[in-house]
Amino acid sequence: MARPPRFDTDRLLDAALRLAATAGPCGVTMTAVAREAGAPSGSLYHRFPGRTALLAELWLRTVERFQDGFRRHLADQPLPTADAARVAGRAAARHVVAWSRAHPDQAALLGYGPEDFDRAHWSEEHRRRADRGNARVFAEVGALAERLGAHGAEATERLTLALIDLPLSVVRRHLRASGALPGYAESLVEDCAEALLATVSERR
């Protein structure tokens, strides 16, 4: 009933992703995305009302993909014991690195924050999507803390640090320095996460 699209949303976001990975968020200009995708600028504005919306979609698509895998690993606990929780935590931390290795462009994005993608001007709906994703991860991490016998915001923060921030730091450092992750990255991260996990469960 209509002309078939030559440049669908995902194709355009893929082009934007390549640009963001190499030049950072502010290298993602509408002109550059159009050039990278081989599309006229009109097609861009047919999909996105403006640059802000494109940046929001790019950020959210990436973060949601990342969070989906991460949450799946955290939720994968056969028994509600502290030991199973520790195993799941280690697996989640390792997954962050493995996912980054498989998707270096998207991992490079995670080295930034939503503010760098013009969050200040996002639509209400985009902002809600972001909040919902974060809340889900937060809930899952909080549940893990409970299973480890730890309660409170600081315990959750320690876990966030161990399972997300620390792995992403390793990824970021290497991606920025050499563009690739060394082979030992997964085990390094898993080992460090384990050490931090211990400080959570030890504390009453």
Place this chain on the structure above:
Amino acid sequence: MARPPRFDTDRLLDAALRLAATAGPCGVTMTAVAREAGAPSGSLYHRFPGRTALLAELWLRTVERFQDGFRRHLADQPLPTADAARVAGRAAARHVVAWSRAHPDQAALLGYGPEDFDRAHWSEEHRRRADRGNARVFAEVGALAERLGAHGAEATERLTLALIDLPLSVVRRHLRASGALPGYAESLVEDCAEALLATVSERR
């Protein structure tokens, strides 16, 4: 022998710093810096050959200030024992947070990397300054690893993670979320750094 400057380099960099802290590196435009400092654009180009040079100076000034304090804390070891090394490591990690608390604008910059400050187009001299600063820190961290009885690149990387990346992750997360650091940040970081330090010295 000449007209006294109204806008010296540091004043202009301070204006650029304020902009970078609130809008990120790509909010640092020559126009915006001039407006923020109340200076005409001519004065900007009198101090810096171009935007790239201004960004480089801004990044290097910030990083060098940070690294100076950090290295001072690491070098402060009364005895060449592993215990003294551990104490110094903890102090250095704590210092990262304390410094960030005292200088939130500059800490916000450290959440980015030199690439975001147009490192690709830096002059040879700027690049050398950056390399020298990093090499010094690297050497100091490597020396700490030796005192802890650990050798090799991976041990140094673990220490970098514990003493720099992890503290900066905490700082970044809070600065981005609420604009301020919670009171417990220093002890949280010190505690986590300790746990990671243990994994370094334990390993043969």
Place this chain on the structure above:
DNA sequence: ACCGTATTGGAGATTCCTCTCTAGAACGCG
């Protein structure tokens, strides 16, 4: 008082970016 110099102050050329607008192309459906 006068000169040389470092600096201010700002106008303006050029380039790039965002976004608008319109003409027409490609398809499914009746």
Place this chain on the structure above:
DNA sequence: CGCGTTCTAGAGAGGAATCTCCAATACGGT
């Protein structure tokens, strides 16, 4: 085969950013 719809295609207006250039200015030294 037309009809309606969705999309392509690109020209171009409007704005902003970088950088150049030069006259005006304020000082120290002689």
